Amino acid sequence: xxxxxxxxxxxxxxxxxxxxxxxxxxxxxxxxxxxxxxxxxxxxxxxxxxxxxxxxxxxxxxxxxxxxxxxxxxxxxxxxxxxxxxxxxxxxxxxxxxxxxxxxxxxxxxxxx
Amino acid sequence: xxxxxxxxxxxxxxxxxxxxxxxxxxxxxxxxxxxxxxxxxxxxxxxxxxxxxxxxxxxxxxxxxxxxxxxxxxxxxxxxxxxxxxxxxxxxxxxxxxxxxxxxxxxxxxxxxxx
Numbered sequence: 035x036x037x038x039x040x041x042x043x044x045x046x047x048x049x050x051x052x053x054x055x056x057x058x059x060x061x062x063x064x065x066x067x068x069x070x071x072x073x074x075x076x077x078x079x080x081x082x083x084x085x086x087x088x089x090x091x092x093x094x095x096x097x098x099x100x101x102x103x104x105x106x107x108x109x110x111x112x113x114x115x116x117x118x119x120x121x122x123x124x125x126x127x128x129x130x131x132x133x134x135x136x137x138x139x140x141x142x143x144x145x146x147x
Numbered sequence: 148x149x150x151x152x153x154x155x156x157x158x159x160x161x162x163x164x165x166x167x168x169x170x171x172x173x174x175x176x177x178x179x180x181x182x183x184x185x186x187x188x189x190x191x192x193x194x195x196x197x198x199x200x201x202x203x204x205x206x207x208x209x210x211x212x213x214x215x216x217x218x219x220x221x222x223x224x225x226x227x228x229x230x231x232x233x234x235x236x237x238x239x240x241x242x243x244x245x246x247x248x249x250x251x252x253x254x255x256x257x258x259x260x261x262x
Binding site: 132 | 151178180189190192195197202238240244245247248249250251252253254255256
């Protein structure tokens with residue numbers, strides 16, 4: 035079945051450091067890929083998405099590129115802020131759209147001033 | 148537009164009591180998902196519905212848990228009787244049916260504490 039593997043955390047960075055959170059997937063066909071973010075005490079919210087190969091999703095300075103050749107969707111940000119401290123989830127949607135998103139286990143990011 | 152609405156936001160109850168969590172979908176969405184999140188087990192899918200019909204309840208931990216969709220816009224998750232190990236944050240999420248590229252929208256969650 036479909037699955038998502040993301041790097042285990044926690045990840046601790048200093049403010050203005052470069053961030054990469056790795057995400058790889060296993061799926062049949064051509065899934066859509068998502069990154070969600072969960073801030074402390076809140077629900078998950080969509081950060082960005084990409085729906086086909088080579089698409090780049092971007093939002094709030096975060097970017098991720100859909101790489102079909104490496105089945106990856108790594109999340110990057112050039113300069114993190116304390117306010118980026120959260121848990122980040124990579125997810126995929128199968129072809130039919132009638133099934134739930136498949137989530138990775140989440141990566142906790144802490145940014146220190 | 149209003150997002151997914153959950154109530155209550157916090158619930159504290161004693162072991163053995165019945166607990167009912169509520170969720171209102173985003174208008175026009177017809178897939179509904181219930182999740183549970185704990186530190187130990189992370190985010191777990193409990194059950195999901197398409198067009199009010201339960202499709203997969205394999206994630207429901209025990210018979211003490213039940214979920215319904217009495218209409219297209221509303222769902223309940225009931226725990227009877229509740230136990231301390233049910234303490235968690237429960238999220239519901241909704242999504243348009245059939246939209247493979249569509250986002251799943253989460254509610255703010257209900258934090259349940261069973262004493």
